[in-house]
Structures are given as C-alpha cells and as structure tokens.
Amino acid sequence: MPRYIPDDVLDQIRLRADIVDVVQSYVPTLKKSGPASWKACCPFHHEKTPSFTVNQDRQYFKCFGCGKGGDVFNFVMELENLDFSSAAEQLARKYGIIIPETPRRGPGGSRRESLDGQPEYGSRERLCTLHEKLAEFYRDYLVGHPDGPVAAYFRTRGIPDDIAKKFCIGASPDSWDAAIQFARKEGFTDQELRDSGIASSKDENSTHIYDRFRNRLMFPIWNESGRVVGFSARSVEADPQGWKYVNTPDSRIFHKGRLLYALNFARTSIPKAGAVVLCEGQLDAIAMHRAGVTHAVAPQGTAFTADQAAILKRYTSTAVLATDNDNAGREAVFKDAAILLPLGFNVKVVRYPGAKDADETLSKFGADALAGAVRDAADFFEFALEHALSNVDPSTPAGRAAAANDVIYWMIQLENEVTREFYFDWLAKKLNVPLSSVEKVAERRLVDGARHAASAVRRQAGEVPPPKPRNTSLDNAVFELLVLMLDSEEYARKAGEDLPENALGGSVTGKAAEALILSAMNGEWKDAPSSILTSFEMEGADVSKLVEAIDLAAGRSAERAAIEAAWKDGTAAPPASCKAADPDLCVKFFRNTYNSSVRIILADHYQRERTKLLAQLKAIPQDAPERKALFDEIKELSSALLKLPARFKVVI
Numbered sequence: 339m340p341r342y343i344p345d346d347v348l349d350q351i352r353l354r355a356d357i358v359d360v361v362q363s364y365v366p367t368l369k370k371s372g373p374a375s376w377k378a379c380c381p382f383h384h385e386k387t388p389s390f391t392v393n394q395d396r397q398y399f400k401c402f403g404c405g406k407g408g409d410v411f412n413f414v415m416e417l418e419n420l421d422f423s424s425a426a427e428q429l430a431r432k433y434g435i436i437i438p439e440t441p442r443r444g445p446g447g448s449r450r451e452s453l454d455g456q457p458e459y460g461s462r463e464r465l466c467t468l469h470e471k472l473a474e475f476y477r478d479y480l481v482g483h484p485d486g487p488v489a490a491y492f493r494t495r496g497i498p499d500d501i502a503k504k505f506c507i508g509a510s511p512d513s514w515d516a517a518i519q520f521a522r523k524e525g526f527t528d529q530e531l532r533d534s535g536i537a538s539s540k541d542e543n544s545t546h547i548y549d550r551f552r553n554r555l556m557f558p559i560w561n562e563s564g565r566v567v568g569f570s571a572r573s574v575e576a577d578p579q580g581w582k583y584v585n586t587p588d589s590r591i592f593h594k595g596r597l598l599y600a601l602n603f604a605r606t607s608i609p610k611a612g613a614v615v616l617c618e619g620q621l622d623a624i625a626m627h628r629a630g631v632t633h634a635v636a637p638q639g640t641a642f643t644a645d646q647a648a649i650l651k652r653y654t655s656t657a658v659l660a661t662d663n664d665n666a667g668r669e670a671v672f673k674d675a676a677i678l679l680p681l682g683f684n685v686k687v688v689r690y691p692g693a694k695d696a697d698e699t700l701s702k703f704g705a706d707a708l709a710g711a712v713r714d715a716a717d718f719f720e721f722a723l724e725h726a727l728s729n730v731d732p733s734t735p736a737g738r739a740a741a742a743n744d745v746i747y748w749m750i751q752l753e754n755e756v757t758r759e760f761y762f763d764w765l766a767k768k769l770n771v772p773l774s775s776v777e778k779v780a781e782r783r784l785v786d787g788a789r790h791a792a793s794a795v796r797r798q799a800g801e802v803p804p805p806k807p808r809n810t811s812l813d814n815a816v817f818e819l820l821v822l823m824l825d826s827e828e829y830a831r832k833a834g835e836d837l838p839e840n841a842l843g844g845s846v847t848g849k850a851a852e853a854l855i856l857s858a859m860n861g862e863w864k865d866a867p868s869s870i871l872t873s874f875e876m877e878g879a880d881v882s883k884l885v886e887a888i889d890l891a892a893g894r895s896a897e898r899a900a901i902e903a904a905w906k907d908g909t910a911a912p913p914a915s916c917k918a919a920d921p922d923l924c925v926k927f928f929r930n931t932y933n934s935s936v937r938i939i940l941a942d943h944y945q946r947e948r949t950k951l952l953a954q955l956k957a958i959p960q961d962a963p964e965r966k967a968l969f970d971e972i973k974e975l976s977s978a979l980l981k982l983p984a985r986f987k988v989v990i
C-alpha cells in the first residue's frame with residue numbers, strides 16, 4: 339500500500355532538497371552556466387554537447403535533447419526508476435526529514451500519491467529493510483561463528499576487519515530456514531521473503547519455502563543510493579556441487595543489469611579520480627578498495643551492460659577495465675569496449691604482470707603494486723594492437739594489414755572525429771604505413787557498415803537482384819568463383835583441391851580468390867575477407883570488384899538462409915527476389931556456378947601452359963633429349979582439357 343506522505347512533509351523535502359544538490363550527486367559534471375542555471379550532458383539520453391539544464395530559482399530541470407523535465411521528485415523517480423513515494427522517501431532519508439509512521443491514506447492525501455496508484459512504495463521500502471536486516475544477520479553470523487566453514491574460507495581471502503565491516507561481508511548458516519525464521523521474527527511475511535528472492539520454493543504454488551542462500555559467503559549488493567537490494571553468495575567449497583555464485587533473482591528492487599557493485603562507495607571517488615575502474619567481480623572490486631583504489635566497481639554477476647555504462651557516464655568519461663589476465667578476461671575487454679567506445683568513453687586496460695587478477699596482485703605484491711597497475715593502465719588501442727599483432731606475423735605486409743584491420747575496426751567506434759584522427763595517425767606510425775592507407779581502410783569500413791545496413795534493408799524488402807546467369811569469360815569466372823567462395827567455406831576448400839597454384843591470374847579478384855582459398859585450407863576462412871580487403875587497400879589497389887563480390891556473397895547468404903527457413907517450417911515465404919524458391923534448385927545453382935567457373939579457369943590455365951610448352955618445344959633442336967618429356971606433358975594437358983566438361987558438369 340502506498341505510504342501516505344503529508345503535504346507539509348513534501349514541502350519540507352522540497353525546501354531542503356535543493357535540485358542542484360540532488361542532481362549534482364548523480365551528475366557530478368553539472369556546471370554553473372548562468373546566475374541561476376546549470377548545465378550538463380543529459381543523464382537520460384546519450385549526447386555530446388550538454389542540453390540538460392537545471393534552474394535553481396525555479397527548482398526545475400529540463401533536457402532540450404530528449405524533452406525530460408520536472409522537479410526534484412521527477413528527477414529521482416526517473417533516474418532511480420522509482421515511484422513517487424519511494425523517491426520522496428529517499429530524499430527525506432537523505433535530508434534527514436522524518437515521515438510519520440502512519441500508513442494511512444487520508445482523504446486529503448498527497449495529490450501525487452493518489453495519481454501514483456501503485457501499491458509499490460510500502461512493499462519496496464519493506465523489501466529494502468528486509469535486506470538490510472538480513473545483511474546484518476549474516477555479518478553477525480560470520481563474526482559469531484569463527485569455526486564454521488565459511489569463516490575458515492573467508493580467512494583465506496585475507497580481507498581485513500575494517501573492509502569486511504565496510505562491505506558488510508557475512509555468512510549464511512548451513513540451514514534450510516535460518517534466514518526465514520529470522521525474517522519472520524522481524525515481522526516479514528512469507529510472500530515478502532519470496533518476492534525478495536531470500537526464500538525459494540520448488541514451484542510457485544508450493545507453500546513450502548526454504549532459504550536460497552545456505553552455507554555461503556554473503557556479499558550484500560547496494561543500489562546507487564546505498565540501499566541493500568540483494569545478495570551475491572559465493573560457495574566456500576573447493577569443488578562446489580552447485581553454482582560457484584548464487585545471486586538474488588531480479589525483483590522489484592533488484593535489476594542486475596542496472597546495478598554496479600560498490601558504486602554506492604565509489605560514487606564520490608569516481609569524479610575525483612576522473613575515472614571508474616571496472617572489475618570482473620566483487621572480490622576484485624574489494625581488493626581495489628583495499629588498495630586505496632576507491633573508484634572501483636563491478637557489474638553484477640553478468641556481463642557489463644549498456645544500462646550500466648550509461649549510469650557510469652553520469653560520473654566520468656574514462657573507464658579503466660580491470661579484467662582477469664587470461665583469455666576470458668581479454669575477451670571481456672573487447673566486449674566492454676564495444677559498449678563503452680560508442681558512448682564516448684576513453685577506455686584503458688589494466689595489466690597485472692605476474693598475477694592473474696587484482697586480488698592476486700594485492701596478495702602477492704601489495705597495495706602499491708595494485709594501485710600502480712591501475713595508474714599504468716594501457717590505452718585500449720595499444721592493448722588492441724598488441725593483441726592483434728600477437729595473432730599475425732608483423733614482419734609481413736599481410737600480417738600488418740590484418741592487424742591494422744582489427745584495430746581500425748575499434749577506432750571507427752569512436753564517436754569523436756578528432757580523437758579518431760589522432761588514433762589513425764598513431765596506428766600509421768606504429769605499423770609504419772602511410773596515414774592515408776589507414777584512413778582509406780577506415781573510410782571503407784564506415785561506408786561498408788552503412789552499405790551493409792542499407793542492403794540488409796533492401797534484402798528484407800525483397801529487392802535483391804537474382805543471381806547473375808552463368809559466366810562466359812575468364813574474368814567473370816574468377817569473379818563468380820570468388821563470390822561463391824566468400825559465401826561458402828566448403829567451396830573455397832574444394833577449389834583448393836581442384837585448382838593448381840597460379841591458376842587464378844594476377845587481377846585483384848584472382849589474387850583475392852587465391853588468398854581466400856589459402857585461408858580456407860588453413861581454417862581461417864571466416865575472418866579472411868576483411869583482412870584480404872585491407873591488404874589490397876593498403877597496397878592502394880582498386881578494390882571495387884572485390885567489394886562487389888563481398889556484397890553479393892552477403893546477399894546470397896542471407897537469401898539462402900531465408901529459403902532454408904521457408905523450407906524448414908513451411909510457413910515463411912521465400913524472398914521475392916529468389917526465383918528458385920527451392921533448396922534443391924539452390925544447391926544446383928551453386929554447383930553449376932562452381933563447375934562452370936572452375937572449368938573456364940582450368941581451361942584457360944591448361945591452354946596457357948600448353949602454349950608455353952609449345953613455345954619451348956619450338957625453341958629447342960629437333961634431336962634434343964628433353965623433347966620427349968615436353969611432348970608427354972603437352973599430351974597430358976590436352977587430355978586434361980578434353981576431360982574438363984565431364985569433370986565439371988553443368989546440370990540444367
């Protein structure tokens with residue numbers, strides 16, 4: 339039931355909770371821009387130039403970008419995703435205003451509260467209180483049971499008392515109902531225990547409930563404004579039977595994609611440090627805080643989300659990624675960067691020389707070493723280039739091109755053009771290639787991105803031209819084969835078996851086809867097209883035909899997928915552009931294209947070889963001993979030529 343908040347209390351809150359003060363606690367970048375006006379980048383939408391304004395005289399905020407506006411209550415409601423009563427309660431708590439404990443809904447009750455209509459407030463508040471009481475219960479249990487298995491494990495982590503107290507680390511008893519009994523005694527209902535995720539049951543209808551967290555190390559999770567809204571519970575067994583971590587399920591107060599562990603502690607340090615340190619988990623975040631890196635947070639048990647990034651953007655534009663020093667950690671760096679770079683974050687990466695993560699660095703080398711590792715974090719692009727170069731041979735132009743291709747992919751995610759230019763220049767120098775080549779590749783990537791998006795739309799609308807008819811000339815054959823191989827790894831491998839080296843000629847498409855075949859044979863087909871394209875661009879070659887082939891192949895893949903989908907479930911209609919709405923015909927089309935292309939390429943190749951041999955034959959004396967061998971070779975080529983139509987049949 340919504341809590342009744344008398345109008346005079348609301349007025350008191352309005353009077354004390356100055357909107358500039360409140361907004362600034364969430365948006366530290368808010369700056370004075372006039373006698374009574376303040377400005378910042380909007381916390382509700384992504385923008386580069388500030389259009390979010392706060393008027394101190396009128397106690398009102400307004401964003402001219404997204405249109406959001408209102409008073410201090412609206413601001414807190416919007417930002418914390420709260421109903422009106424909860425927002426008022428939060429402000430009252432912050433400014434030391436007491437709301438009378440009478441949960442009645444008076445006839446003259448708050449106007450806004452009656453509009454609110456949701457029985458949200460009371461239950462929300464109670465759920466937070468339940469969590470806070472339980473957090474203390476768990477903490478007391480850990481302190482009171484130093485001989486228990488959780489305490490024994492906890493000691494191995496070497497976390498000092500003051501930090502354990504600050505983070506309210508606790509232990510859940512090895513019992514099916516200890517938390518439930520405690521909460522019942524505190525006056526909470528079984529429904530509330532279910533709603534909060536503290537208790538679970540076999541199924542929804544079952545009346546029997548039991549403790550979700552048993553015999554685990556308990557980490558309370560606070561929301562941005564410092565209320566406990568959930569728990570993360572770590573198993574203390576060396577080889578846990580169940581999950582290593584059990585977390586509170588999403589509830590009315592717990593949204594894991596929008597929570598950042600330790601943000602309640604870090605929110606004042608982040609603007610001071612000018613950066614946020616993003617750790618993998620709670621223990622790493624705690625290690626950072628122990629080492630004095632108090633601007634560290636961790637996403638909540640899942641991958642970092644765009645919602646979490648948007649929250650951090652209110653505090654800072656620099657993110658220092660502190661992921662583990664292993665493959666999964668490196669992968670996480672790239673995933674996080676994909677979210678952070680387009681939002682305008684400056685991204686850095688912590689390296690832990692001689693340790694696997696923050697916690698180990700702290701225990702092995704001490705607080706200064708960990709703080710130092712954060713201070714010396716590498717620029718993300720340096721990290722990306724190092725990573726890219728570790729996968730290639732940097733002494734070859736092809737290797738450098740592949741590395742450049744990888745790194746440029748990340749650079750074009752940068753929203754700021756000046757920053758982008760700066761990094762292009764940096765990369766060109768690092769790889770010892772002209773800046774213009776890097777720019778050309780980047781431009782191509784940007785154009786490609788836009789064109790692929792556009793052609794995807796066209797494809798969805800069924801506007802793709804049907805595949806072209808069979809080729810007749812060699813150039814066409816090479817082109818058709820290239821498209822086919824870009825679309826199908828299987829055909830790229832098959833071409834590797836059917837075609838001798840140098841059969842594809844010296845054109846860009848011929849060389850690209852050869853490179854693609856080689857990649858397919860080496861199991862690198864998937865990533866080959868973009869690095870092949872880049873290496874041609876770096877050489878300054880005309881890549882228009884290659885780009886056309888890549889586009890066509892992408893169109894065909896999409897089309898075939900649509901046909902297959904249509905056939906599998908029999909419901910979806912095949913795309914309008916596909917005349918052969920029949921997978922068998924489709925397969926036949928590809929096989930025919932392959933056979934006719936390879937036939938033309940091989941015929942040309944054999945003929946050229948034969949002409950060469952004939953010239954050699956003419957040039958040597960009639961009685962030379964090698965004439966016999968030359969004759970045999972020529973005969974073999976002629977017979978291979980004759981066999982081509984049977985070897986590579988075209989079936990209509």
Ligand SMILES: [Zn+2]
Nearest residue numbers: 380383401404
């Ligand atoms: Zn806005």
